[in-house]
Amino acid sequence: MERREVAAALAYIGRLDPRTIRTDPAEARDQIAQWHELLHDVPFATEHGWDVREAIRAHILDSPYPILPVDVARTWRAYRRDRLARHTDTVPAADPDDPAAWRAELLSARRAVAAGRAEPATHRQLTEGGPHSDVEARLRTLGSAVPPAVRTALAAYRPARAAREAAVAEGLPDALSVRCQWCHAPEGEPCRGRRVGPDGRAQGRARRTTPHPTRVDLAAAERTRRAVR
Incomplete structure (x- = not known):
């Protein structure tokens, strides 16, 4: 002043x-x-x-x-x-092979922001709103955010999900849409191996590739109930 x-x-x-x-x-x-x-x-x-x-x-x-x-x-x-x-350095217009000019432009931008002569550059912050229109159009064309070829390549690394997707593609009920009454796996989670030991306690918690039959039956009943509505 x-x-x-x-x-x-x-x-x-x-x-x-x-x-x-x-x-x-x-x-x-x-x-x-x-x-x-x-x-x-x-x-x-x-x-x-x-x-x-x-x-x-x-x-x-x-x-x-x-x-x-x-x-x-x-x-x-x-x-x-x-x-x-709140400021993110923007890429200087100076030649990157000229370190002095590059540094001078960065410092000039920072001084302008600090002095209140320019707004902070926040182009890397998350913004509100849905995906870009180009992304929406591409998703409508593909039908999924994961292309079929990529989904096929990943099937070997996530067998439970692959089995679920294959069952839904065949018109079978989505067993993971309901909670399993046998192993108590929540919705969306694969079933767990559950064995009863000699002492009567449950043993084993390994993930199963296929859901328990009771869970499949419960999902079918739930789908029928919703269709009646």
Whole structure:
């Protein structure tokens, strides 16, 4: 801030907190000089969210103590850190074989973001909304996010899922759509091997490639019940 901007900020503080007003001209000059020494690199306002008056008003609302120039400086530094933390470096237009130019462009972009002259580049953040229209069109054409050739290649590595998909393709009920009453596998999870030992306790928890017959029967009954509805 320039001296006239510091004087404007002090006048604003005086309106909100009369305790800070200096009526003696010499004291007022000293106050402006002190604030300018500490805040000469802090802007009065930027295009993207910073306004020293907002920082002053927030401090007066939150603290019972008169505001000091260091309070404004600390708020400005927190503002800079937040913006840089949300910034993702974009690829410089400079020749990558020229390290000096490449680094200078990166630093220039970061300084602009930190100073509030440019918005943080957040192009790598997740965004709301569904898939792109091109992706939707491709999914309608393929019928699935996994192409058939890839699904066939993966079948050997996930036999339970392959068996499920084959059963559904043949028109059989999807056994994994219901909970298994024998091994208590939840919906969507393959059945587990369950043996009863001599002591009457269940033994074995290995995944089964095929579901238990009782689960298949329960899925068929559930499909019939829904069809009747």
